[in-house]
Amino acid sequence: MILEQKGLSYEYIEQDVFNKSELLLKHNPIYKKVPVLIHGDQDICESLVILQYIDENWPMTGPPVLPVDPYERAIARFWTGYIDDKLLNSFIGILKATTEEAKAEKIADTHAALELLEGASKKCSAGKDFFGGDIIGYFDVTLGSCLAWIKAAERISVAKLLD
Ligand SMILES: N[C@@H](CCC(=O)N[C@@H](CS)C(=O)NCC(=O)O)C(=O)O
Structure with a gap:
């Protein structure tokens, strides 16, 4: 939702959480859960961490995710x-x-x-x-x-x- 709101392009890869893919296990070996944001060769796990990462990495693109104050x-x-x-x-x-x-x-x-x-x-x-x-x-x-x-x-x- 936040990637959309910021107008950032991305590819959404659906996962079956009852039959975890090698991709998911490789990119989130700790929790083995979705979502994972794969940005280049960096993996960002946990929804709230991902939101903060997007906000901090693209501060000038689209509206802020967290308030500025x-x-x-x-x-x-x-x-x-x-x-x-x-x-x-x-x-x-x-x-x-x-x-x-x-x-x-x-x-x-x-x-x-x-x-x-x-x-x-x-x-x-x-x-x-x-x-x-x-x-x-x-x-x-x-x-x-x-x-x-x-x-x-x-x-x-x-x-x-x-x-
Ligand atoms: N604290 C995690 C929770 C993520 C989560 O619970 N994901 C579920 C799907 S909504 C999942 O991957 N479940 C698979 C599992 O628990 O093994 C976050 O906010 O990203």
């Missing part, structure tokens, strides 16, 4: 870290729960995380469309990437999470 950058990093840590772990915990009690606990944790994120979004966007204002940035793509999973979980009646 250091304090706003720190806040965007803080809340995006919260998505990656709290929201995702709580949400995945719902799917992995083996008892109704454990599932209810993870649903409550997910609701609490979403409520905090909603408050932070409202405050930081200050009436604009996105976390950092008028354009999609670090926080927005990270949260946006989770929404399809959350909606899919709702569709298969795992839990009602978003209104």
